Amino acid sequence: MLSYLGKRLVGAVFVLAGLSVVIFLIARVVPGDPVRMALGPQAPQAVVEDLRKQLHLDKPLHVQYYYWVSGAVRGDFGISLMTNRPVTADLKEYLPATLELVLFASILHGLFGLILGIVAAAYSDSWLDNFVRVFAYIGVTTPGFVFAVLFMLIFGYWWHLLPVIGRIGYGVTVPPTITGMMTVDSLLTGNLPAFADALKHLILPSVALSMGAMSQEARITRSSMVENLNKDYIYMSVAQGIPRRIIMRKYLLKPSLIPTVTVFGLGCASTMAGAFLVELIFNWPGFARYGITGMLMKDLNVISATVLVVALCFVVVNIIVDLVVAYLDPRIRLQ
Amino acid sequence: MATAEPLLDVRDLRVSFRVFRGTLSVLDGVTLAVRPGERVGLIGETGCGKTTTLRAIMRILPREARVGGGQVLFAGRDVLSMNAGDLSAFRRKGASLVFQDPTAALNPVFTVGQLLDEVIKYSQGRAMPAKERRAVAAAALRDVALPDPARILNSYPFQLSGGMRQRVCIAMAIGVNRELILADEPGTSLDVTIQDQILRLISDLVAKRNVAVVLVTHSLGVVRETTDRVYVMYAGSIVESAPVKELFRAPLHPYTVALLECIPKLSGERISQGIPGSMPDYLHPPRGCRYQPRCPRAEEGCAAGRPPMREVAPGHSVACYRVAAQGGEDR
Numbered sequence: 001m002l003s004y005l006g007k008r009l010v011g012a013v014f015v016l017a018g019l020s021v022v023i024f025l026i027a028r029v030v031p032g033d034p035v036r037m038a039l040g041p042q043a044p045q046a047v048v049e050d051l052r053k054q055l056h057l058d059k060p061l062h063v064q065y066y067y068w069v070s071g072a073v074r075g076d077f078g079i080s081l082m083t084n085r086p087v088t089a090d091l092k093e094y095l096p097a098t099l100e101l102v103l104f105a106s107i108l109h110g111l112f113g114l115i116l117g118i119v120a121a122a123y124s125d126s127w128l129d130n131f132v133r134v135f136a137y138i139g140v141t142t143p144g145f146v147f148a149v150l151f152m153l154i155f156g157y158w159w160h161l162l163p164v165i166g167r168i169g170y171g172v173t174v175p176p177t178i179t180g181m182m183t184v185d186s187l188l189t190g191n192l193p194a195f196a197d198a199l200k201h202l203i204l205p206s207v208a209l210s211m212g213a214m215s216q217e218a219r220i221t222r223s224s225m226v227e228n229l230n231k232d233y234i235y236m237s238v239a240q241g242i243p244r245r246i247i248m249r250k251y252l253l254k255p256s257l258i259p260t261v262t263v264f265g266l267g268c269a270s271t272m273a274g275a276f277l278v279e280l281i282f283n284w285p286g287f288a289r290y291g292i293t294g295m296l297m298k299d300l301n302v303i304s305a306t307v308l309v310v311a312l313c314f315v316v317v318n319i320i321v322d323l324v325v326a327y328l329d330p331r332i333r334l335q
Numbered sequence: 336m337a338t339a340e341p342l343l344d345v346r347d348l349r350v351s352f353r354v355f356r357g358t359l360s361v362l363d364g365v366t367l368a369v370r371p372g373e374r375v376g377l378i379g380e381t382g383c384g385k386t387t388t389l390r391a392i393m394r395i396l397p398r399e400a401r402v403g404g405g406q407v408l409f410a411g412r413d414v415l416s417m418n419a420g421d422l423s424a425f426r427r428k429g430a431s432l433v434f435q436d437p438t439a440a441l442n443p444v445f446t447v448g449q450l451l452d453e454v455i456k457y458s459q460g461r462a463m464p465a466k467e468r469r470a471v472a473a474a475a476l477r478d479v480a481l482p483d484p485a486r487i488l489n490s491y492p493f494q495l496s497g498g499m500r501q502r503v504c505i506a507m508a509i510g511v512n513r514e515l516i517l518a519d520e521p522g523t524s525l526d527v528t529i530q531d532q533i534l535r536l537i538s539d540l541v542a543k544r545n546v547a548v549v550l551v552t553h554s555l556g557v558v559r560e561t562t563d564r565v566y567v568m569y570a571g572s573i574v575e576s577a578p579v580k581e582l583f584r585a586p587l588h589p590y591t592v593a594l595l596e597c598i599p600k601l602s603g604e605r606i607s608q609g610i611p612g613s614m615p616d617y618l619h620p621p622r623g624c625r626y627q628p629r630c631p632r633a634e635e636g637c638a639a640g641r642p643p644m645r646e647v648a649p650g651h652s653v654a655c656y657r658v659a660a661q662g663g664e665d666r
């Protein structure tokens with residue numbers, strides 16, 4: 001298992017190195033002069049040239065890449081032309097909010113996708129199964145932002161059940177920044193009212209965000225369980241007189257979870273992508289707005305840093321997924 | 336022996352499969368009995384329903400199958416109408432099945448030790464400490480002539496060879512004491528020498544513990560050597576049953592005759608052509624006797640109705656209108 005992890009980590013380093021080149025190039029091939037855009041049309045040419053030099057934009061591409069990548073490995077993504085601050089400082093401010101949202105949404109879709117799938121499989125062809133099927137069709141075909149708007153309307157404006165804007169209500173003592181995630185920080189500091197409030201704010205956006213992945217995970221769990229239920233190795237356990245609940249929980253679930261875990265990894269990726277729109281709708285101060293504005297302004301360092309962070313998250317999720325799959329499937333682990 | 340109560344008594348068992356094209360009426364009234372300690376052979380062409388019969392007995396038919404009627408009496412009680420508790424007791428202590436395909440029958444994500452342990456845990460009437468269970472599991476592996484049980488217990492099925500997997504399956508079926516073993520073509524997927532070893536192994540174990548066995552096999556030589564009585568199956572029903580010696584000496588049903596002709600004889604003047612024609616389509620099975628379209632001795636009457644099993648000599652029954660009583664052939 002450890003050597004497997006080692007192999008995956010080495011692989012990840014190569015993937016990230018490759019990605020960094022691609023990301024660097026993409027940020028630079030987008031048309032438009034970033035310096036001119038940052039300084040505005042009125043700025044004198046000399047000032048523009050000065051800034052270009054400062055940003056190493058006058059150097060050849062490979063030299064630029066060298067400057068950028070040697071900063072990036074140290075966690076220094078340069079200065080943002082929009083905010084005039086180090087990009088790293090901006091990320092520290094915006095990223096935790098997004099991570100909190102995506103992590104919470106991923107816990108939701110992983111957990112409930114699994115539960116719904118297992119229930120549908122255990123009661124296959126009953127009304128419960130049909131309910132999950134319809135739910136999943138809706139979940140798969142409807143984009144997250146539609147759920148976001150719907151939830152906002154229903155739970156926010158009509159029923160006034162849950163807050164629909166921001167991360168924490170007015171008048172609630174905001175916990176000090178430790179991880180930057182409101183729920184975690186408030187828990188760490190024992191600030192329960194803030195925790196409850198932050199959690200309430202988190203519910204609607206994260207549920208909206210998790211619907212698609214949850215549906216897919218429910219479907220795949222259900223279908224792989226139902227398929228495996230008809231496999232000889234399950235009949236073998238049945239024929240040995242092993243109780244049904246143990247067969248379902250152990251001998252059926254473990255092999256059936258393998259595709260679910262893979263889909264869960266993809267689900268985390270799509271949650272991250274979906275977060276951009278959902279954050280805008282719920283006015284969630286994550287890095288979606290920061291990243292999008294950066295792209296529109298052609299703020300090179302912001303673009304490369306946001307994309308790299310997203311890529312890094314994918315790589316981390318993939319490693320975790322691979323590890324879990326390897327844990328579940330000895331054929332992969334011991335190869 | 337002939338008067339002993341049967342341990343397993345299958346009566347008029349009917350099983351069909353619902354498929355996209357319609358309903359396949361596969362088992363069409365299977366009737367067979369096994370006495371305690373008896374070794375019974377079940378033979379017939381591929382697709383005649385041997386596996387389906389064994390699975391129906393264990394009540395582990397695939398989802399698309401329906402039992403359309405009949406009884407499976409085990410020690411006098413009908414398995415098909417047992418409640419969950421009795422059914423589980425029947426599977427834990429009464430009978431077990433050695434699956435035809437050992438690779439498909441072993442859960443790929445558990446070690447042999449884990450799989451065997453669970454079987455041992457539930458087949459015992461009492462709680463057994465884990466260490467003792469492990470010793471029982473190792474002993475079961477040694478019984479099926481697997482060397483180095485400790486290593487095999489820690490292996491996953493994919494790390495074993497086909498022959499080892501087959502033995503593990505047998506160990507799971509006979510590692511704990513049961514009264515009946517249903518062995519579905521053990522070793523067919525393996526080379527002839529291993530297949531031989533495995534069959535010898537089963538018959539040794541069976542003799543040692545006095546368990547009854549139903550052995551499905553395509554090898555008539557094996558049947559001749561290792562069984563007491565034989566059932567011949569054709570297209571979903573039993574067409575002949577007889578003590579093994581008598582069956583080979585004087586087969587009565589035209590199908591049995593043709594089947595035995597297929598054995599290449601060392602002195603043979605001609606090489607067997609196999610049985611002309613093919614198994615009927617279960618979607619539209621022929622009327623009357625299902626063998627009648629292929630039968631060289633068929634008459635008009637053969638399509639009229641299903642020929643019943645008749646005892647033509649002590650312990651020798653046959654389902655054919657063209658065979659008269661007293662073991663002779665009429666006309």
Ligand SMILES: Nc1ncnc2c1ncn2[C@@H]1O[C@H](COP(=O)(O)OP(=O)(O)OP(=O)(O)O)[C@@H](O)[C@H]1O
Pocket residue numbers: 352354359361380381382383384385386387388397399435617
């Ligand atoms: N799950 C299933 N769905 C549809 N038809 C099936 C199914 N299982 C078996 N059958 C059909 O039932 C018939 C009998 O199959 P079975 O597996 O019992 O044959 P068999 O005598 O064991 O053959 P073999 O010697 O090849 O193992 C075959 O025609 C097969 O196509």
Ligand SMILES: [Mg+2]
Pocket residue numbers: 385386387435519
């Ligand atoms: Mg078979």
